[in-house]
């Protein structure tokens with residue numbers, strides 16, 4: 400390679416590579432500060448202490464969990480859009496918390512995201528200890544979306560989203576007819592109709608809440624545990640906490656095999 404070729408290559412390197420790396424660095428810095436502000440928002444929203452339900456404004460909250468909201472599907476013109484935005488019920492469930500904790504851990508592990516505090520991660524794991532199925536008498540990791548409550552009539556534990564029950568309890572004991580008339584008078588007739596329909600279907604909702612442990616919740620917990628196992632040097636206490644809550648992981652695979660969807664071949668064949 401002659402001197403002038405070398406000089407040419409150096410020139411190319413200076414004109415092409417340097418501005419590129421500068422731009423890259425700049426966009427990496429922008430991405431980094433975006434990730435950092437997201438991280439700060441998300442970590443600040445983790446519940447810091449248990450709070451009781453104080454009707455009608457303050458929902459029951461549990462330390463370590465992340466907020467998840469139930470909204471109603473009001474759709475249509477502007478006022479309905481407004482109702483959908485404004486009206487929500489705070490709902491604790493293990494899926495949101497385990498999923499958000501996993502995302503934070505993964506962004507640190509794979510994406511150079513900020514390191515969460517071990518205290519926050521341990522609080523998250525501890526907050527979902529209540530979500531293991533209580534209907535079997537052995538230690539298990541069969542997870543329920545909502546906490547369970549004992550029903551003495553059925554001698555069984557069933558899912559009980561307490562804030563949704565608080566809401567429907569209040570709704571059941573309130574005479575909304577004056578409020579509905581008021582909505583009608585100020586021109587929000589559609590909302591009045593939807594509210595009346597909603598309140599009429601309370602029992603349907605309460606039934607729909609009684610769901611058993613399921614695949615999503617069970618495996619998001621397992622995913623969180625395996626992530627913590629890979630990161631146990633960095634989060635030893637959180638990992639130990641997860642292990643102490645999940646002493647029989649075999650229970651997951653037994654249930655997976657038992658409940659796996661198997662179309663019945665005999666029936667298919669006989670129908671052909």
Ligand SMILES: *[C@@H]1O[C@H](CO)[C@@H](O)[C@H](O)[C@H]1NC(C)=O
Pocket residue numbers: 536
């Ligand atoms: C757990 O429940 C099963 C079936 O209901 C029963 O046979 C078994 O004795 C129980 N085991 C314990 C340790 O209570």
Ligand SMILES: *[C@@H]1O[C@H](CO)[C@@H](O)[C@H](O)[C@H]1NC(C)=O
Pocket residue numbers: 549550551552553
């Ligand atoms: C048990 O479940 C039934 C059916 O949903 C319900 O009517 C009853 O109030 C429940 N009992 C308790 C103690 O929660």
Ligand SMILES: *[C@@H]1O[C@H](CO)[C@@H](O)[C@H](O)[C@H]1NC(C)=O
Pocket residue numbers: 574575576577
């Ligand atoms: C609710 O209040 C209205 C008056 O605002 C009354 O006419 C109606 O009977 C009440 N309904 C119930 C179920 O108490």
Ligand SMILES: *[C@@H]1O[C@H](CO)[C@@H](O)[C@H](O)[C@H]1NC(C)=O
Pocket residue numbers: 537538539647649650651653654
């Ligand atoms: C683990 O779970 C299985 C059911 O999947 C159960 O048969 C077994 O007794 C449990 N073991 C312990 C130590 O609890």
